[in-house]
Amino acid sequence: MRTYYCHTCDADQPHRPLNAAEAAALKERLGRRSVHEFWICEAVLDAATGRQCRNLRTGGNKKPFDPPIKLPVPE
Numbered sequence: 001m002r003t004y005y006c007h008t009c010d011a012d013q014p015h016r017p018l019n020a021a022e023a024a025a026l027k028e029r030l031g032r033r034s035v036h037e038f039w040i041c042e043a044v045l046d047a048a049t050g051r052q053c054r055n056l057r058t059g060g061n062k063k064p065f066d067p068p069i070k071l072p073v074p075e
């Protein structure tokens with residue numbers, strides 16, 4: 001867990017590395033072999049459902065994608 005600025009929340013928020021399923025989904029989406037530099041925003045946007053922001057950034061780049069990529073919640 002690390003605190004980073006989240007571009008879509010427009011605030012510093014807790015981020016964590018991607019889990020294996022998320023990394024696999026992002027590799028597929030980007031057509032890349034490695035996505036180890038990405039962090040996902042864990043800010044809770046809806047307290048009732050616990051829905052999280054899930055916006056992606058890297059350690060050094062707060063906005064690596066334009067428009068931003070938010071990983072979908074797995075089924």
Ligand SMILES: [Zn+2]
Nearest residue numbers: 006009041053
């Ligand atoms: Zn966020």
